[in-house]
Amino acid sequence: MLACCCACATPPESPALAEGRYITILDATDQAEAARVCAGTLPRHERFVDKLFAFLGEAPPEGFAVTVYLVTPGEKDARCGATPSACYDAERDAIYVDAEHFDALPHELVHAAQQHLGLQSSAMLNEGLATYLGSAPIPPPELEQDPCDMFGRSRDELDYGSAAYFTGFLFAEFGVERVRALLTAIDGDAAAPARAAFLEQLGESAESLCARYEPGAYACVEPLFYCDDAEATPLPDDGLTVTRALSCEDADVSGLAQAVQWTRAVTLNAGAHEFSGERTTRLLACGQCPDRPPVQLEIAADSEPTLELPAGVYAWIWTAALETPQDPTTASIQRADPAP
Ligand SMILES: [Zn+2]
Numbered sequence: 364m365l366a367c368c369c370a371c372a373t374p375p376e377s378p379a380l381a382e383g384r385y386i387t388i389l390d391a392t393d394q395a396e397a398a399r400v401c402a403g404t405l406p407r408h409e410r411f412v413d414k415l416f417a418f419l420g421e422a423p424p425e426g427f428a429v430t431v432y433l434v435t436p437g438e439k440d441a442r443c444g445a446t447p448s449a450c451y452d453a454e455r456d457a458i459y460v461d462a463e464h465f466d467a468l469p470h471e472l473v474h475a476a477q478q479h480l481g482l483q484s485s486a487m488l489n490e491g492l493a494t495y496l497g498s499a500p501i502p503p504p505e506l507e508q509d510p511c512d513m514f515g516r517s518r519d520e521l522d523y524g525s526a527a528y529f530t531g532f533l534f535a536e537f538g539v540e541r542v543r544a545l546l547t548a549i550d551g552d553a554a555a556p557a558r559a560a561f562l563e564q565l566g567e568s569a570e571s572l573c574a575r576y577e578p579g580a581y582a583c584v585e586p587l588f589y590c591d592d593a594e595a596t597p598l599p600d601d602g603l604t605v606t607r608a609l610s611c612e613d614a615d616v617s618g619l620a621q622a623v624q625w626t627r628a629v630t631l632n633a634g635a636h637e638f639s640g641e642r643t644t645r646l647l648a649c650g651q652c653p654d655r656p657p658v659q660l661e662i663a664a665d666s667e668p669t670l671e672l673p674a675g676v677y678a679w680i681w682t683a684a685l686e687t688p689q690d691p692t693t694a695s696i697q698r699a700d701p702a703p
Contacts, residue, residue, distance in 0.1 A: 377432065381405040385412045385423060386472075388431045391438065392462070399620035401611040401685070407588075408617075411469050414587045415476050415496060420539050429475045430457045431468065433619075439464070446519060453478045465619050469497035469588040477546070484546040485557050486518040491530030492546070494523045496587050499647065511573035515554030532576050537565055589678040590649030595628035602697035603629060608689040609681065616685075625681040629696065633674040639667045640694030642681060649676040662694075669699050 377389035380400040386408055388400055416423045429451075434442070439461040443450035448464030451457070451474035458471040473493035477483055482492075508516075508525040510532075533542050541564060548560040561569040605627070611620045618624050628649070638644070646660045662668060679696065683689060 380433065383409045385409050385427055386429055386431060388433060391432045391434045393435075399611055399685075401616045401618055401620060401623050402614050403617040404619075406614070408468060408472065411497075411588045412472060412476070415473060418496065418539065418587060419476065419480060419482075419543065421480065423476075424479050427475075427479055428456070429472065430455070432457060432459050433465070434459050434461055436461045436463065444519075451475050451478070453483070462619050462621055465622065466624075467498075470494060471497070473497040480543075482543060482546040484549045485514075485552050486521055487513040487516060487526050487552075487557075488530065488546055488549060490518060490521055490523050491526030494527035495530045495534075498523075498527070499589060509573065510576055511569060514557050514569065515552055517552055529576060533565075533572075536572075541565060589626060589647050589680065590628060590676060595630045595649075595676045597630045598632070598696060598698070600698075602695055603627075604693060604695035606691050606693040608691040609683045609685060610689070611685050620685045623683055623685055625683075627679045628676055629679055630676050631672055631674060631696075632698075633672065635669050635671050635699035637667060637669050637697045637699045638662045638695070640664060641692040642683070642694060644694050645680040645682070646670075647678040647680065648673075649678055 377391040379387055380390050381388040381404060383405045386405060388405070412423055412427070416427075439449065439459055442452070442459045447467075449458060449460035449467035449471050451471045452459065453474075456475065456478070458468065458475065460467055460471065470493045473496050474489065477489065477492065483489065484492075508522040510525065510529040513521060513526055513529070530542075533545070537545075545560060545564040548564050549557050558569045561567070561572065565572070607625075609616055609623060609625055611623065613625070616623045616625050638646075640662065641664055643664045644662045646662065660670065681694065
């Protein structure tokens, strides 16, 4: 979410947990256990900033530098309100997030990029954009709102997933440049000017767009943080088996020690694949609408599902709490019908 005009004081001098080119993470919790930022966190989020600006068609502007305050849940509520998991304060160029919602950071970095590019718009498009680019895919069953019902809604009345899918539809139909023009043309949540801007910038009325919009046909989002085509490697003929104990010192591990992620981007051919593992993993389909079906699969620990998947890049994600040392665990992906 995007915060505005918070009257709160700047947090007291906070020790830096991580300091990079675009992002500085400060501990404002006074709770030592909240303060373990794992080794891969900063590089992964900084790479995300580069990917984000590349998607929007520009290099990060000179001086793009966001301060991330890791705060207590009470402080997060005071600054952001109780509903959102985190917020971006444009005036201070700062993000406030508590440990439990640290994975909201990419979403808030999208808001920071919007601010720096002059792309602040209505709540529907602000949250649609940030969710589309910065959050993990939300499966269609959670979609609730008709896009034309979202015009004029405030952030608190908005279904972020529905807004993200509609934003994905706009990118697929009109391209980045025209969606940027639309965002620039809309200022605030009033419905009538927003509808006029749709007609003016996209050459089509909002009613016509909403009538044409089929969530099922565009049922994917662009999770830039999780998907990295450049890093994707093809699934080897004999499959991919990974055995490791996740560690906060591991450069592939991102997040706070309480909830880390280890991600591998892998290219799969179309067909049936067998999964197995001693830990629960997730599989996200990467790629742009409308070619990709919605896939965000959870593969339960000690289950061995066979899944029919379309060809494409997938992000294979392990999550863990590293507060206690990990024993090595194994998980694997194999072709169910390997080529002869
Ligand atoms: Zn947001």
